[in-house]
Amino acid sequence: MAPIFRNLRELYRYRVLIQNLVVRELKARYRGSVLGFLWSFFNPLLLMIVYTAVFGLIITPRDPDFESKPLVYALYLFCGILPWHWFASSTLESANVLMINGNLIKKILFPAEVLAVVTVTSNMIHFFFGLPIVLIFIPILGKTLTPYVLLLPVVVFVQYIFSLGFSLMISSLTVHFRDIKDILANWLTFWFFATPIVYPMTFSSIQKSAALRTILNLNPMTHIVQGYQYCLFYGSLFHWKRLGITLLASLALFIVGYLIFDRLRDSFPEEV
Amino acid sequence: MHAIEVDHVFRIYQKYSARHRFQTFKSALVKGDLFRALRPDELVTALDDVTLSVEKGQTFGVIGENGSGKSTLLKLIAGIAKPTKGEVRTQGKISALIELGAGFHPEITGRENIFINGIMLGLTKKEISAKFDDIVAFAELEEFIDAPVKTYSSGMYMRLGFAIAINVNPEILLIDEVLAVGDAAFVPRCLDRIDDFRRRKKTILFVSHDLTTVKKICDRVAWLKSGRVQMIGEPKRIVDAYLQDVAERQERSFERRQQEPAAAPDGQEERRENRWGKREIEITRVSLKNARGQERRVFTPEDSLVVEMDVVAHTPADDFVFGIGLFNSQGICCYGTNTQLEDYEAVSIQGEGKVVCRIETLSLVNGTYYLDVAIHKRDGYPYDYHRNLYSLLVSSTHKDVGIGRLAHGWSFSPGIGIKPPQG
Numbered sequence: 001m002a003p004i005f006r007n008l009r010e011l012y013r014y015r016v017l018i019q020n021l022v023v024r025e026l027k028a029r030y031r032g033s034v035l036g037f038l039w040s041f042f043n044p045l046l047l048m049i050v051y052t053a054v055f056g057l058i059i060t061p062r063d064p065d066f067e068s069k070p071l072v073y074a075l076y077l078f079c080g081i082l083p084w085h086w087f088a089s090s091t092l093e094s095a096n097v098l099m100i101n102g103n104l105i106k107k108i109l110f111p112a113e114v115l116a117v118v119t120v121t122s123n124m125i126h127f128f129f130g131l132p133i134v135l136i137f138i139p140i141l142g143k144t145l146t147p148y149v150l151l152l153p154v155v156v157f158v159q160y161i162f163s164l165g166f167s168l169m170i171s172s173l174t175v176h177f178r179d180i181k182d183i184l185a186n187w188l189t190f191w192f193f194a195t196p197i198v199y200p201m202t203f204s205s206i207q208k209s210a211a212l213r214t215i216l217n218l219n220p221m222t223h224i225v226q227g228y229q230y231c232l233f234y235g236s237l238f239h240w241k242r243l244g245i246t247l248l249a250s251l252a253l254f255i256v257g258y259l260i261f262d263r264l265r266d267s268f269p270e271e272v
Numbered sequence: 273m274h275a276i277e278v279d280h281v282f283r284i285y286q287k288y289s290a291r292h293r294f295q296t297f298k299s300a301l302v303k304g305d306l307f308r309a310l311r312p313d314e315l316v317t318a319l320d321d322v323t324l325s326v327e328k329g330q331t332f333g334v335i336g337e338n339g340s341g342k343s344t345l346l347k348l349i350a351g352i353a354k355p356t357k358g359e360v361r362t363q364g365k366i367s368a369l370i371e372l373g374a375g376f377h378p379e380i381t382g383r384e385n386i387f388i389n390g391i392m393l394g395l396t397k398k399e400i401s402a403k404f405d406d407i408v409a410f411a412e413l414e415e416f417i418d419a420p421v422k423t424y425s426s427g428m429y430m431r432l433g434f435a436i437a438i439n440v441n442p443e444i445l446l447i448d449e450v451l452a453v454g455d456a457a458f459v460p461r462c463l464d465r466i467d468d469f470r471r472r473k474k475t476i477l478f479v480s481h482d483l484t485t486v487k488k489i490c491d492r493v494a495w496l497k498s499g500r501v502q503m504i505g506e507p508k509r510i511v512d513a514y515l516q517d518v519a520e521r522q523e524r525s526f527e528r529r530q531q532e533p534a535a536a537p538d539g540q541e542e543r544r545e546n547r548w549g550k551r552e553i554e555i556t557r558v559s560l561k562n563a564r565g566q567e568r569r570v571f572t573p574e575d576s577l578v579v580e581m582d583v584v585a586h587t588p589a590d591d592f593v594f595g596i597g598l599f600n601s602q603g604i605c606c607y608g609t610n611t612q613l614e615d616y617e618a619v620s621i622q623g624e625g626k627v628v629c630r631i632e633t634l635s636l637v638n639g640t641y642y643l644d645v646a647i648h649k650r651d652g653y654p655y656d657y658h659r660n661l662y663s664l665l666v667s668s669t670h671k672d673v674g675i676g677r678l679a680h681g682w683s684f685s686p687g688i689g690i691k692p693p694q695g
Binding site (some may be wrong): 015016020021024028029031103104106107108109110155269270 | 285331350351352353354366368370371375377379380384387388391393396397420625671
């Protein structure tokens with residue numbers, strides 16, 4: 001365990017580099033596009049419109065929470081899709097990040113985990129860009145912003161640890177098994193629907209089936225996404241016990257991910 | 273005081289076989305050998321018990337053929353790779369000119385890349401700001417610094433990379449063959465900067481194939497041969513020993529190539545184009561020798577070239593001319609002569625004989641040359657004409673150009689400040 005802490009201290013020394021790489025990543029992403037940074041707002045907005053159209057208008061929501069209003073349902077969706085988008089794109093990008101930056105790993109001395117940190121962090125910044133939309137729409141749609149919104153950083157922290165652990169694991173394993181990328185795309189679709197994003201846990205079908213509830217509760221993303229929904233949509237306190245356990249699970253994943261990464265580290269310069 | 277110490281270092285590369293190369297995660301899971309799949313099954317020794325030390329302020333050269341482990345050694349010293357066994361100790365900040373501009377992002381501007389690259393190389397933002405104008409000026413990119421790097425030419429790219437790396441101001445500078453790509457105007461400026469480093473008593477490790485530069489700027493040189501240190505010592509001695517080794521190998525491989533076509537059954541049919549004449553008088557064998565009578569294919573410009581022809585006259589004759597011609601790889605005749613041009617008078621020839629043409633000093637520039645030998649009548653009717661059938665290699669450290677290497681010397685009036693070559 002000691003080497004992990006030593007490495008993390010080392011990582012801290014590279015914070016300026018991380019910061020600059022994140023900025024570079026954000027700048028490069030929309031460089032040359034007309035709307036530039038606005039895409040960070042538009043992308044989730046467009047996604048929300050699609051989901052609203054499908055689940056709000058075609059398959060109408062039955063849950064009383066949504067008061068049968070498509071726009072309220074859209075808000076609920078948005079609270080889940082935004083953080084999910086952060087998680088999914090950092091996972092997908094981290095599957096490629098070591099290969100794309102192979103040049104750096106081979107030619108410049110710096111800890112490769114910087115790249116995973118940069119991936120998760122730059123996607124988090126993107127997530128932050130999308131948050132104001134939610135905050136604006138909550139009062140517009142007749143919901144109230146409660147002080148519980150201030151607990152958001154706690155949920156963000158849990159998700160950050162979880163995403164980073166997952167990214168470390170994925171990025172290092174993909175160097176050796178290139179097909180993880182393809183498996184991942186399918187797996188993430190499955191995972192998306194196994195997380196209460198398009199439906200709430202209060203659906204009667206879920207409430208009736210203990211097996212279904214157990215499965216959903218075993219998914220760490222369930223509690224993370226619910227954390228956001230409680231802070232933003234419901235405006236009440238999240239299940240802090242469940243989120244606490246999720247944090248422990250995330251830390252465990254982080255340690256496992258880091259150990260795998262560290263174990264494979266020496267093979268990167270030759271394999272990427 | 274040692275700036276770099278390499279102590280019994282082994283570097284073994286893990287080579288994953290074709291089977292592993294196409295290993296997939298799925299199949300590894302299915303077969304249940306995930307951890308076995310992550311283990312390499314073939315090992316390549318890139319560095320084999322290498323020990324050397326570089327004193328502070330020394331300029332240390334590393335020479336050797338491609339694949340001899342030079343770059344691996346540099347990477348170990350830079351800390352990019354770790355030794356499999358043994359230890360590398362360094363003192364002071366290291367900057368490695370291994371691949372210039374390795375970290376550039378094509379979409380963002382040169383200005384932004386300078387900052388990010390500088391930070392990667394261990395500078396702080398403040399330091400970069402202070403050196404920014406120097407870097408841009410050295411790279412001659414004032415006009416383009418706010419354009420995305422993807423619009424740069426490869427020369428601009430390289431100049432910017434070099435300018436950043438050299439401005440890191442390290443205690444130890446590692447240089448790996450990066451000067452090979454610079455244009456004629458940029459390379460001298462790079463060498464100036466390197467000289468500047470030497471004057472300021474910084475340690476430099478210089479890997480290069482440019483042996484003249486190595487001899488000129490290095491205090492000590494190590495010669496690596498297939499991962500082992502062959503020799504370490506005074507630059508001239510090491511470079512000469514290395515050249516000797518290269519020449520011997522060239523000789524061997526050249527001979528191998530020569531023997532290959534000869535291995536074809538007689539080869540006369542294929543060679544018809546290159547050999548003609550009715551062979552009333554036949555050239556049965558041609559050999560190229562040096563002054564000491566040893567058969568050679570590789571010569572230096574100072575060597576003698578002795579062309580020996582074994583001839584057989586199947587019918588007696590009194591009209592015959594022996595000739596040779598030497599052509600370079602562009603087909604230009606560098607020298608040609610025959611016995612008629614030199615006013616030898618043919619009287620008679622019968623049965624076997626030997627004709628020797630001795631060129632005292634070859635005096636050709638480096639390159640591959642082809643030899644024509646022929647016996648013909650005075651009016652040009654060929655008995656046996658061998659066109660470009662024999663080749664030889666002229667190899668030396670000289671860099672002069674042209675067709676012939678004319679004997680020459682330089683002298684200057686005292687007012688002109690110019691240093692003779694060293695070494």
